[in-house]
Amino acid sequence: MNSENTLSEQGGTLYIVATPIGNLDDMSPRAAAILSRVAVIAAEDTRHSGRLLQHLGISKPMMALHEHNERDKAGQVLEKLAAGQDVALISDAGTPLISDPGFVLVREARARGYRVSPVPGACALISALSAAGLPTDRFLFEGFLPARQGARKTALERLARESATLVFYESPHRIVDTVRDIEQVMGAERELVLARELTKTFETFYAGHAAGVRENIEADPHGSRGEFVVMVHGASAEELSASSAEVDRVLVLLLAELPVKKAAKLAAELTGRSKNELYQRALELKAE
Known part of the structure; x- marks a missing residue:
């Protein structure tokens, strides 16, 4: 038996638990059961996740683990794993580590031989792609584009010749500027699909050529509200x-x-x- 297996048997398990991206009914029974039995839940925002736990009828100790304190808090989680306690990591919405904190903790937990187990569930980028009508045999997820226009355009220029479908996350206050930059860098005829407020009451998809999508968002009074997944058809031959x-x-x-x-x-x-x-x-x- 190797040392990793020995450590895994002696220590606790770190569960990476996906949570709903909007509709709370998307929480899987397995995910809820694991949250109810772990010793502690590490959450990106304990107040936000506390409402989910209340909805599920779960009362568990929580600790905040986010991008600003992950390196410090990871040590506390590792101590609990060393003591044989199971820990669940959740983000504000969706699957942890996908443009969310957790990389430092998961990498260190694996390096020390503790078991790290994913509990699948909602993920905004996969949900958006599944309903977009764009090619999904190859796609490139770039997370968030740079906030500054100059850096954002440079990033888009680097990706303009990529033939795979491109996927980005974007915030509501930058969405029009981002679509305009895509239009300018990749052309007004480049095909786009935007997914807004996935699984929520006002879930909306905007699809078409870049120029038309931009016009539709600008004309929609709700077009700059909610979180967006931006999907761009790859460059044609x-x-x-x-x-x-x-x-x-x-x-x-x-x-x-x-x-x-x-x-x-x-x-x-x-x-x-x-x-x-x-x-x-x-x-x-x-x-x-």
Whole structure:
């Protein structure tokens, strides 16, 4: 028997428990049973999660574990696991660690050999994708885009040539600006689907081309309320081909006046593409 199994048998279990993203009836019986029997519940916001526990009729000791104190509080959870106590980790909504705290704790618990067990349930990004009508064989989840417009546009430029469906979380006060940036960087015809207030009373999906989706949100009096999942169709083969042709055109013009290294560096700044990628392409064009 290896040391990890020995530690797991001696210590408690850390349960990663998914909670509802809106509709409280989405709480699974297994998740509720585990919350009712663990020694303590580590919650992102104890006041918020306290209302869920009250709804479930569960009374358990709670401790706050969020992005600002996770490194400090992780030690307390590990002490409880070492003492043989089971602990449940929950976030404000959905599956912990998906753009929520918990990475530090889970990594350290695994490193020390304690059992870490997921209790599946709601997850906003998966729920949104399942109903969006966009390709789901490949998708790239980017969490939250940068809050500042310049950094946000830079991030979108980096992703503009990605062929997988792109998924972001976004807050209501930035949603219009984010959609406008997607429209400007990826084109007004890029297909978008936005999911707002999933599983709640005013659940809404906005779908269509970027320009039309932006107009629909701006026209909706409730369009800037609630949490959003933003899903963007990946770049088409035609877009990728056109993009590569434009990059080659830029490189050829620069190579006529500059050395390969400088031409690649400037082209990277102009197109948002990787400098190393453009350096290799510049060498190929130079040879041709």
